[in-house]
Amino acid sequence: MRKAFISPAKYVQGEDELLNLGYFVSTFGKKALLIAHPDDISRVKEKLDQTAAKFSISLIPSNFQGEVSGREVARLKKVAAENECDCVVGLGGGKAIDAAKCVAEGQRLIVVPTIVATDAPTSHCAVLYTEDGLFDRYVYFVQNPSVVLIDTVIIANAPTRFLVSGMGDALSTYFEARAVRNAYANVDAGLACGAQDGSCPPAKGTNAAFALASYCYETLLEDGVKAKEASDNNVVTPALENIIEANSLLSGLGFESGGLAAIHAIHDGLSVLPSARSATHGEKVSFCTICQLVLENAPTEELREVLDFSLSVGLPVCLADIGIEEITEAELTAAATKACAKEEPIEAMPFPITIEQVKAAIVVADRLGAAHKASK
Template identity: 45%
Template sequence: MTTVSVLASPSRYVQGKNAIAELGTHLKGLGRKPLLVADDIVWGLVETSLSAGFRAEDLPVTRVGFGRFTTPAAVDALVEKIRSGEHDVIVGVGGGSAIDAAKAAGHLAGVRWASVPTAASSDAPTSALSVIYTEEGEFIEYRFFPRNPDLVLIDTQLVAGAPARFLVGGIGDALATWIEARATERGQGTAMAGGRPTRAGTALARLSWDILWENALPALDAVRAGVVTPALEAVVEANTLLSGLGFESGGLAAAHAIHNGLTAAPQTHGLTHGEKVNIGSVTQLVLEGAPTQEIEDFIVFTTRVGLPNTLTEVGLSPQDTKELQAVAEAATAAGETIHNLPFPVTAEDVVAALVVVEGLARRVRAEHGLPEPVKYVAQH
């Protein structure tokens, strides 16, 4: 077991209102022939401002579309685009999948890469890893790289204009960061950066948590109004930078392992990454035997944010024995991050915790006058 601690981070992080117009300014030092990866919807949002900034810096605008998931084939296709076009930097623009694909392709092609999220929906943009899925959205593997993105740029006006559900998902992803980092610190596991957690990584995970509890609800008010406020700026930084550094250099545990297991259940397809992670967070708290008040506070807060904390809200039920067993077995597979918990965990333990979560969350919500869970139905 390693005793070396590692901190990983992007070379530069840029955040602010209308920052997309300055992408060319920050990108020109990385390369002169960028390849932009963005789907049609995202491109429609950024093309005008981005292109004007590129023209000002005498950079060509070359964009390739992207599908839904970061699959091995999608990554390989981007590698071929990079090589055939002789591009020297690749830029993932949009959601986590486009960004993860750009990182993976940039690594394989031996060029620099940048992350430009258009929503604060996950903490993936800052990291030196990509999550690879099947065409159906089932988790395959993590791919790790020897360095982080050369640039992460996020325009908070774009975040304010995105659907509120994206920010909600990012909050769910980021709330897990502290829950998992403190568990990794107590145990003997390693962080995604390749060593034991650093004090800095763990502290940033806690800072992300504190910011979210103070600012998440007013930040969502800002997004629903389509405006940028200090609360939204704080949450964007917590979701993207602080959570990104916190998970990579602080450690993942059960919440993300259970998310990975949930991707194998067709009933959960269509949910955001952070929505599934939040089920993992509640389940981890149960597995840990966390204080009752802490669990109840978490359920109340995440319900108010709009995150699922029952099986019902991710399309499952305690009676779905076969599916829950499959989720638990995937979550406890060898090498999964659940083994960073400071105690052994079996698939049976995970099934029991998942079953308990349903009744527990329903009880807490009823006691606080919060809405009953609404059944999620995946669109197939």
């Protein structure tokens, strides 16, 4: 059996860690293309100036405006070439990081998240969009980022909603890895050769990946509420540090080397509904975790544990919580049809799933979540 595990070459998190960015740039050379939205740069400009001066490196501005289209990636590559940049730094949220991945193409990439709302920063894949901001395709690169650098002070001062959203994304990691493991399905780590044509041999998840996914869930249950309180008060505590690691490293390695299943497929299905578009990725994933548990007919105790945790940190447990006050039969069918599409990871579940079963799971998860919320 072929197994695969992939990860960033280096992961570092700590208070004021951004001040060490210049050191990591200097391991590649003297110039780095800085891909970041102007608002994110302004938030951390003092630290960027300090690290550039301390390590005698230059951060070349890219004027990134927020969309990861083919045209924008080509423009950024041109800026990097014209300035003879030695590496690429992606600083900010998901769009800036994905743009940096596309420019670097798996080489000499430093990722600096300013929020931990998803587990994508550690991964070797990115999402490309059209000029109009519509989803285009996923792209995979030869390897994961060279460095993932997280300044916990910056995360503590970001809106708490992003931290909680990251917990929603991380909540799915164990349950999807468990389903994939039971199904002996393939994982994204098998695409680590960077091939876009399907020529890279598939691979199963490792025991290490499943252990990380399991520990991710345990960490959420233990430290989630305490970390939210720290974020609400803009302070760094051990609990916040643990949740930052869970949201980014544990969940990132867990999903990529442990696998995705029905949760992210149903997320993609619900995302086609306009009313759900105000919810973040992690908020929708949180509700979809309940949907997968319904599909699996998970033990009542486990379902209650997930619902209790979600409510304790403010994650969605029903459709209304993600902006869907009412759902028509046509909308339900559209969401379930998308979730069951061939390209979706629902195929990694350990048993066949039909469109009707997904529709039923969404309805039941909504009712169970709403009832549990009302009882508290």
